Amino acid sequence: MTAPHPDPAVDLHSRAAEQAAEIAAARKDILRIATAGSVDDGKSTLIGRLLYDSKAVFEDQYEAVERASAGGDYVNLALLTDGLRAEREQGITIDVAYRYFATPRRTFILADTPGHVQYTRNMVTGASTADLAIVLVDARKGMVEQSRRHAFLASLLRVPHLVVAVNKMDLVDWSEATFEAIRDEFSAFAAKLDVPDLTVVPISALHGDNVVRRSEHTPWYDGPSLLHHLEHVHVASDRNLVDVRFPVQFVIRPQSDAHHDYRGYAGTVASGVLRTGDEVQVLPSGLTTTIAGIDGPRGPVEEAFAPMAVTVRLADDLDVSRGDMICRPANAPHVTQDLDALVCWMTDEPLRPRQRLAVKHTTRTVRGMVKELQYRLDVNSLHRDQEAGELGLNDIGRVKLRTTQPLFVDDYARNRVTGRFILVDEATNATVGAGMLVPGS
């Protein structure tokens, strides 16, 4: 056996290097993706395929996988997403794993959520920040309970774009009829869920058909390949640019000679566009003033929009602290101590009426009490069980909460940032629930 040798230096003047540098330097945006499905649906193979075909997999990882899948007909791409030893030992996937890949048009952050264990908790974690969710369906099995559940959770979290990847099309002889039956069934289900944008793609993750390039096996399919869709899906209109919401995160007071009078309110824009000179209102005081200036990471900026992290200076010296909200006088969020929400419960100890919890909403944390559990939702049938006395682990239900202090809220359907909160158990400090505000009854 010969000792390995270091790779030679990259020729920086080669055409490949120049092209790569150009692609790397191009201005891109980020698309956040959540994938859902079980091992059997070929999810890991699909992710491995996306990573490999987009060159996000490095040679040493690939060699390790080649060694591990020796003897098989194909290199097992699923092993590229293989996780912790604890997972391999138990043959399960624990928790959400994040993967990164890029094309000349976009960079992608992919939250890979396991399908079986702790599915709600994992899917909610992965989908909470996603622009797009991919649900995998095995073409031989069609839509199963889990497919419905994943689509439901994506719609509950209002992931703006849903892709159904009908996988293993090679195992149904690329049957157009099979594909259409699944597509129609899914479309009918999605219509009940208020899914704004649904795309269904026939693929073979194993062979790569319609993953990166259009396949010759599906002449009847005139849609894009999966990656082409990911690169081109239009996300600019997904954000709320209308309602100005700026939760104050931290007050910056340098107290130095150079910046003696500086007082800035640091935070991340939740929605809307803030401009210097705008008249604004600060909650809870209700006082109005104007924006004197906005400081971004590279100095003053004229305007700020989500998700920019900026520091806002106000014209008047008001008493503003963390947890306050800056908005426009004619467009303020609801100020309320009564929350109506769909809650995903994430711990073994059930949620019950009269339970006390900490509620973290934007930068404001208050105490709250469960006033009422209105119903528990069956994620598969969408049936509402109004007799339910509690929410167990991974259950979703409609809950009324009363908080000790007012929160500044919008409906989740209108504003994904000011319409959400988490619930924390104050004894264990565990995050036990995620809530999405719905219009009160």
Added chain:
Amino acid sequence: MTTPDYRLSQLETLEAESIHVIREVVAELERPVLLFSGGKDSIVMLELARKAFAPARIPFPVMHVDTGLNFPEVLEFRDKRVAELGVQLVVASVPDAIAAGTVKEEPNGSRNRIQTPVLLDAVEEHGFTALFGGARRDEDKARAKERMFSFRDEFGQWDPKNQRPEIWDLYNGRIHLGESIRVFPLSNWTELDIWQYIAREQIAIPPLYLAQERDVVERQGMLYAVNEFITPREGEQVRRESVRYRTVGDANLTAAVPSEARTVEEVIAEIAVTRMTERGATRGDDKVSDAAMEDRKKEGYF
């Protein structure tokens, strides 16, 4: 920077996310500290911390776990940067801990494992409750499952099976006495993002990251530059080669890679076409086993 369609580029998005995380920690946790080694990731993290609180100073100290096996250029850089920013530097010294008998030198000379108890002792001594680390999820499969806010028990241990769900950007930094949170503001950055940000923001880095001619020896397929910790062994040929460092760890273990990249822009071009992961190419200590990182993280390693 404003764009007509109100979209941020990937670097601006990552920057905003990191600044949000750093501010959230300072708002919610009592005594944060930022782990600063003088390596490129911690340099970027420190720059993001500066931006998060400008024009005020960074409102927390930085800490260096000093293994005593540093590249001198990196130490020099560390001290210069800390002085420029006017932040307090806490040094947790592995040689001091060895001298005091709290840890024992390992036979292979690696101080990678024994730096963990030194780190944990310093955390306890100073009462730090939140530790900013520059780890990225693209580095390793154990890191791929790490949270932005990673809860640690009183032994600094990571329990991958029982992580707090992390939903939206609503981070839960609540802890009991003795527990702490490891915070990874760069979780979603890739190696290429780090370099593009260094180029874009014109951030100073130690010269080791750029190629220059060095005397090197070859060991197990990796190139080690001859320095005060690496001397040629019998039978090893010293040769002159243009190399640079992709990561900067302990000087006795970190290999260099053949490279002609003499500017940050050339480094970006090189990385964009390089087909080897960062750690696989340069860290002798991660080759030990497939699960090396997972094991060390469970013990409280960063």
